[in-house]
Every structure is written in C-alpha cells, then in structure tokens.
Amino acid sequence: MSNLGKKLYPSVQEFKEFVKKHPHLIKEVRDGKTTWQDLYEEWYLLGEEDSRWNSDKSEDGTEQETKKNSSSDFLMQIWNNVKNMDPNQIQHHLSSLSEAIGAVQGILSQFQANGRNKSNQNQSQPANPFSFRKD
Template sequence: MTQKKLHPSVEKFKEFVRNNPKIIKEVRKGNATWQELYEDWYLLGEEDQRWEKIGSDGEAAEVKDEKEAKGDLMSNVMGIFKKMDPNQMQSHLQNISQAIGAIQGLVSQFQGGNAPNNPVKPPEGPKHPFSFRQD
C-alpha cells in the first residue's frame, strides 16, 4: 500500500491534535470542523488562547449547560402547567378517551368479537368435512 505524503503543515497539525485530544471531542460534538480548526491553527498558531479555552472551558461549560438544562426543563414544565386551561385539558382528555375507545372497538372486531362478554364458540361446520361417496 502506498500512502500519499501529506504537506508538512498538515503533519504538524495532526501531531498538535494528538497532543490535544479535546480538539477531537469538539469535532465529534459538531462544535467545529477539521477545516475550521486547521485554518485557525495555521493562522493563529499553537500558542493561541483558543486552544486553552477548548481544553479548560469545555468541561466546565458542559457541567454548567447540564445544570441549566435541568433548570430550564423544570421552569418550562411549570410554565406549561401555569398556562393550561382546565376546561381545554378536560376536552383534550375526553377526545383521547373516545379515540382509545374507538381503537379498542376496531381491535375487538378484527379479533372476531372474542371479547370477555362474548363466550368463545366452536366453529360450526359439517361433522364430516370430507364427503366420500361409494361407487
């Protein structure tokens, strides 16, 4: 197998990424692309503050985002409950109940009416399914 020789700057960038695994996580999360990171690395250099932010603020931001998301979820749920109209909710629940009843009726029809109220009847048919005639 022959491998293409990469440009020396690309080789240096790959080495930089190997030394900073948090950069890989940024790409996998979808926060950046390899092209963007390469261009920033090429223009700004390895000593830029951006690379320090990716390493240190990433974990703290994740924990903070997770706490905010939980808080936001609770406040959203509470806000929804405050905005609800009880009469409208009753109407929706009644509609859902009717829909479930209709579905149960259809299912029981397709099952042949074998509901608990209808006892199971053996299939009716001739006692001798094959009629043989003597010659």
C-alpha cells in the same frame, strides 16, 4: 506501518496540538458525531479561536453541567407552560383523547371477535366438504 519515518505537514501537526487542548473533540469522534476529516476542515477554515470549539463546554469546562442546565431549562419551560394552561381546556382535551382511545379499543375488539369467529367456523367445517366413502 509506522509514521516514525514520515514527517507530517505543519498544519496537521498544529491540528494535533489543537486536539490535545480540546479533548472533547476526541469524544465527538469516538461517539460517531463527526470525523477527523470534518474537524480538520472546520479547524482549517474557522481557526482555533472560533466559538464552535467551546460550544460543547460550559463556563466550568464540563459537558455534564451543560446537560444538566439544558434539562433543567427544558423542565422549567414545561412547568411554565403547564402553569399558563386553562384547566377546563385541559379537561376537554383529555376527555376527547379518552373518547378516541375508547373508539380505537372498540374497533380492535371487533376485529379480534371477527377473527375468533372465523377461526371457530373453520374448525367446525370438515377439511374436505366432498368426502366420499366407499360402500
């Protein structure tokens, strides 16, 4: 089945040219983030000049730069939040968390001890309590 004999609609041909200008769209489809149908519909409705087509690129035109910037922004935001925290409040929350973890560990150890005791009791009891022997 080849498309050599078939002519494409002019809008489909324009879309193919548009995709050639924006190779990051091919990567989106291959990564499973979107489909060709969805991209075509968005392109048809929004046009070529919409900011959606440049959203995956930074000013330099590389996606990696955008990812680096977003991760560094995230780290800066975390750092700023840590600087603004009260050390005494952090210590209080950490001690509460430690107590909660200790309580969970205690409950788990009780369940494990009960499970061991039951298995030991089951092993010490005979398999059939009404075993009769012939004389």
